Amino acid sequence: MPETLKFHFTPADPPRPDEANPHAKESTQVADVIDQLRDAFGEAIGEQVVYAGEHTVFVDKARLLEIAQHLKAELGFVYFVDCGGVDRFTDEDRFEVFYNLVNVADRKRLRLKVRVDEDDLHVPSVVSVWKAADWNEREVYDMMGLIFDGHPDLRRMYMPEDFDYFPQRKEFPLLGIPGSLPLPPQTPRGPLTMDPYAAAHGSKPVKSYEEPKSEEEE
Amino acid sequence: MAFDMKEGYLTTTVDAVLNWARSNSLMPMPMGLACCAIEMMAFAGPKYDVARFGSEAMRFSPRQADLMLVAGWCSFKMAHTIRRVWDQMPDPKWCVAMGACASTGGMHRCYGVVQGIDNFLPVDVYISGCPPRPEAVLHALMDIQEKIRNEYSVVDDYEFGQEQPVPTTQNNALLLPEGETIITPNVLENQ
Numbered sequence: 001m002p003e004t005l006k007f008h009f010t011p012a013d014p015p016r017p018d019e020a021n022p023h024a025k026e027s028t029q030v031a032d033v034i035d036q037l038r039d040a041f042g043e044a045i046g047e048q049v050v051y052a053g054e055h056t057v058f059v060d061k062a063r064l065l066e067i068a069q070h071l072k073a074e075l076g077f078v079y080f081v082d083c084g085g086v087d088r089f090t091d092e093d094r095f096e097v098f099y100n101l102v103n104v105a106d107r108k109r110l111r112l113k114v115r116v117d118e119d120d121l122h123v124p125s126v127v128s129v130w131k132a133a134d135w136n137e138r139e140v141y142d143m144m145g146l147i148f149d150g151h152p153d154l155r156r157m158y159m160p161e162d163f164d165y166f167p168q169r170k171e172f173p174l175l176g177i178p179g180s181l182p183l184p185p186q187t188p189r190g191p192l193t194m195d196p197y198a199a200a201h202g203s204k205p206v207k208s209y210e211e212p213k214s215e216e217e218e
Numbered sequence: 219m220a221f222d223m224k225e226g227y228l229t230t231t232v233d234a235v236l237n238w239a240r241s242n243s244l245m246p247m248p249m250g251l252a253c254c255a256i257e258m259m260a261f262a263g264p265k266y267d268v269a270r271f272g273s274e275a276m277r278f279s280p281r282q283a284d285l286m287l288v289a290g291w292c293s294f295k296m297a298h299t300i301r302r303v304w305d306q307m308p309d310p311k312w313c314v315a316m317g318a319c320a321s322t323g324g325m326h327r328c329y330g331v332v333q334g335i336d337n338f339l340p341v342d343v344y345i346s347g348c349p350p351r352p353e354a355v356l357h358a359l360m361d362i363q364e365k366i367r368n369e370y371s372v373v374d375d376y377e378f379g380q381e382q383p384v385p386t387t388q389n390n391a392l393l394l395p396e397g398e399t400i401i402t403p404n405v406l407e408n409q
């Protein structure tokens with residue numbers, strides 16, 4: 001058989017650290033990082049969960065910013081992958097915000113979680129630590145109504161600015177609240193209700209950040 | 219020119235000539251909003267070749283288009299833009315709702331997606347499918363052509379340059395169940 005026609009099978013995968021999750025990687029087993037955090041912050045580091053070979057740690061909302069700074073500066077978690085909100089629809093600690101972080105140099109992945117009670121929807125913003133958190137936090141604010149203290153520009157991300165509800169909360173009806181989002185008129189001569197090209201008529205949206213200078217400007 | 223009666227001749231109406239010309243040179247405005255737009259590209263490409271029907275010239279300016287192909291799901295925010303684009307298209311114009319989403323909201327049964335673009339646009343042809351095959355889009359185009367060929371275009375709408383009133387359909391009220399009112403274009407406009 002000519003060489004080109006031979007089948008080349010992918011070699012069998014080496015045994016995984018966790019049988020429960022065949023896709024688990026070494027990089028998600030970060031008990032050592034959590035121990036280091038516990039040494040530095042003590043009580044502020046809460047429960048530690050292992051699920052499907054991945055470590056998650058709950059931290060105290062009040063000290064989130066310090067922990068974030070420590071994670072980036074001391075423990076090398078420079079890459080902010082993602083953050084999002086969860087509505088658990090429980091009486092206590094109804095909301096949850098998770099942060100997925102990566103230490104690129106040491107190949108480690110950590111999931112950080114904070115719980116937020118419905119009576120106090122404030123969470124410290126981590127934009128000052130990881131700039132990438134900007135739009136993610138805006139999205140969580142838009143969908144869940146959590147308020148990120150210290151966020152440079154906490155506006156809605158997807159829904160119109162004047163929308164009154166937070167659509168990803170569990171009590172929000174799936175099909176929305178009739179009349180809460182304007183539609184164009186249904187007749188040919190009806191007036192247009194919302195101007196989609198506001199910028200063309202002199203209304204400029206506020207810039208959310210200073211754009212980086214071009215090379216000539218510098 | 220000397221006219222030789224032996225050569226024969228053909229009579230027609232202005233409408234027939236006009237409609238023939240219009241229906242074979244539709245200029246689609248590709249309002250591609252989501253995945254359906256990919257099938258719309260296939261419909262315009264060489265394999266399905268919409269040039270056979272005279273509609274190969276996609277116009278990205280609404281002012282040069284007379285057929286709007288709304289392909290994909292339409293969010294409430296986008297609806298206002300689509301309506302603006304539609305208003306900028308010169309009359310006469312036609313609209314195709316391509317795919318389940320544009321027709322009914324489809325699987326996007328949620329707060330952010332308009333449940334059918336006929337909530338704010340006068341749709342002429344709906345195409346089912348998710349996404350519809352390019353043949354189905356061709357079929358919709360042929361339906362539009364059929365519709366155009368059966369239209370009274372010039373003589374009926376205007377008389378001595380004056381717009382004719384929209385005909386009311388009050389007689390049909392006899393067929394309605396008791397207590398219900400019929401919806402005519404006039405009723406909607408006076409709301």
Ligand code: SF4
Pocket residue numbers: 252253254255289290291316317318319320324325347348349350
């Ligand atoms: S009908 Fe299907 S293919 Fe078309 S926009 Fe909707 S989801 Fe996409």
